[in-house]
């Protein structure tokens with residue numbers, strides 16, 4: 001089984017330096033793209049590979065690139081931004097790539113920037129990822145030293161400046177339009193769309209924002225072609241995927257597996273459930289996706305299959321709920337996070353999420369009333385898609401909505417017995 005994204009990552013996660021990365025075939029895609037392909041040809045190759053964004057939304061990457069104005073009359077400068085502000089509970093996959101193989105990401109960024117004819121690239125990194133920051137800064141300096149960044153890269157006539165920027169440490173800095181505001185030095189509140197960033201992004205100029213894992217796929221697609229990339233997958237969604245598992249499994253962590261690997265196999269790659277624990281459900285794609293019950297374990301983890309059972313692939317990093325953990329407490333923890341990270345821009349989210357947190361808190365400790373379940377269901381509805389300015393609140397409601405229905409008996413037991421049955 002091929003693992004292009006993690007092939008260079010060592011067990012101790014010490015990253016390869018530039019000469020080691022080059023010996024393993026690194027920067028070959030950069031040479032190929034800049035010296036023998038037009039930017040449009042790179043876009044076409046990525047479009048035919050059917051690479052879908054790995055940051056959560058799953059939008060086709062090549063198609064996103066086609067929205068950027070091209071040609072001599074296009075507004076300048078154009079920007080590429082790597083969204084490395086990974087912060088959702090349960091999601092830690094991009095960190096592995098940045099710590100373990102920083103040059104892969106930098107090469108992916110340069111090739112992608114060339115494809116959209118960007119003049120400047122920003123690597124927008126979560127501030128808490130200090131180890132990633134140090135390793136990326138070193139790799140960027142090495143790339144400048146070798147002429148892979150800066151003026152007239154490899155004598156191709158193409159120039160690119162790449163900057164590392166650390167975030168202000170809030171979840172909304174990872175929401176793509178909040179990220180743009182943050183980069184411009186403003187408060188990280190989201191922007192209204194349209195206009196979309198591809199035509200009016202950073203400082204009003206065309207900007208593409210891609211996730212770390214997405215960009216790391218690009219050099220491999222350029223090197224080995226779209227058909228090879230499609231062949232890595234087991235289902236219609238192409239490539240491999242960094243699947244993560246956290247919770248009561250034997251070896252929590254990240255595994256690179258073919259896209260479309262089943263939930264059961266992903267759990268097996270994490271060593272299976274710990275002794276004495278049984279799987280009840282998983283939140284498949286980071287904290288803002290709907291629970292998938294254990295009976296769907298043999299379902300492929302890909303964008304379309306999860307959508308068919310009412311959930312989402314999200315970041316592909318699952319949180320496991322076992323039979324000895326209180327589902328109400330788990331939901332309270334998640335909603336506490338989202339309530340804390342609400343930017344406060346719109347009323348339903350600013351006021352609704354703390355209310356949800358308080359209700360869950362009361363139910364969990366045995367102070368809940370039967371009507372609290374109706375109030376929670378009302379919030380799940382009124383903070384749903386299209387009713388708030390950005391997707392934070394609707395995302396926060398996904399685990400709640402599915403949890404209220406899947407674990408209704410657990411909620412009722414808390415209310416009836418006036419205590420948490422798991423304590």
Ligand code: SF4
Pocket residue numbers: 172190341342343344345346347349350388389390391392393
């Ligand atoms: S939904 Fe929440 S996070 Fe998003 S804009 Fe409204 S208040 Fe801010």
